[in-house]
Amino acid sequence: MYKGGKIIASLIIFAALFTIPFFYNMGKVNAGPDVALDTPAIQRLPASEQQCVESPEFMKENHMQLLNQWREEAVRNGQTVYINSQGKKFDISLQDTCLKCHATESASNPVVLNNPANSTGVSNPALNASPEFCASCHDYSAVKPLCWTCHFEPKEAVK
């Protein structure tokens, strides 16, 4: 081979670039977020309220658009009631509707509350890594929700 040294070195770089994922993930366990649909927080709710606003399949695909629609309804149109596909009524409110199941789990847990390491943003779904919160799935797939550029938990509320 002519100029063999340079060509082989380049090919090694090529192969290394394309096999980055194999080396990067070597020895790691493939553990995605495991979102449970019957946490204690959900079980405490009356049976009629244990269902999410829409079906899990719908929420998986369209929660971002639903939240967008809610924001528009509440902030711009003054509508505060959402009627879902089954005709059931829900309050259009992140705090009072979504977070009833999706954020109360750790926030209401005294062990977590009293842990000084968690003193900021315990019930902030953007920061909390528990599977019922946004962050677990969103960090896993590197999708940055824009909710928390405006919405955030004031420090005083946590104390």
Place this chain on the structure above:
Amino acid sequence: MKVLFSFLAVILIILVATMGAFITNLHYVFGIIIPYLAFAMFVGGFIYRVVKWGRSPVPFRIPTTIGQQKSLPWIKQNKIENPTSAFGVVVRMAMEVLFFRSLFRNTKTELREGQNGPELAYGSAKWLWLGSLFFHWSFLIIIVRHLRFFLEPIPFAIQALESIDGILQIGLPAIYLTDVFILVAITYLFLRRIVVPQVRYISLPADFFPLFMIMSIAISGVLMRYFYKVDLVAVKQLTIGLATFQPVLPTGIGPMFFIHIFLVSTLFAYFPTSKLMHMGGIFMSPTRNMISNNRMVRHINPWNPEVKVHTYEQYEDEFRDKMKKAGIPVEKE
């Protein structure tokens, strides 16, 4: 006809992919076995092609230059376009690979109606360069962006790239600039082959096929992100499974994913056998990667055979006695 042939080939591939996507029993084949095979064919085929090219000799210096050669001391040399150092070559290659320097010099030739009949006219033609630049850079950014499915935890650089790509924050999920650019650019590259008669004449099925393949990959990706959504977390579990060699097949991913990954696998497998190998070939173009020192350094043909020589000294050693007897002067007594 050539267009139709490539188009029907891609349609057939899409049909196979759709079949794989809707028959659950085939998901393991389409989601795990075919991607592994395609990846092995891509890397193996790429290395095979480059090694094969590397074995062909380049006997002469054949750099093409567009700048002043190194000459007398008061004549300024163009150190990048006519390099006499390895560093100059590296810069020239970088310009070529990253910014398509040669294509930037593309010209068009046409006959114009002048005052005294038709006139031959040359002009600069930058559209192909611009279209290619947008296409290739978008493609690169899209591939790097996809690393978010193959790396866990996701490095900051990839998240940053993604947020820059979606910086306009239009719609939900946010539109990626590169998605728009690649679709526009590839449509341009396709129309160019159809509309310009000269380019159409020299276009082959092998030119249209990759265009249609990449177009269908981009469209399936866009459809998957915005319209026929898939379970992203399940997708990542599958891809991380592939990357850790512990393949898992989560249920309920959604058919669009299998169509997309089959199209990508087909392109990867096809890559080493096609014109797309210009990805490796550009680094091996002798007109670009050679130092322009044709006459500064002696270049010896690499396949010159060993020539048996008989020097005068050896000749004299052999015939010294006879030369002396004949009275011929010798250098060494």
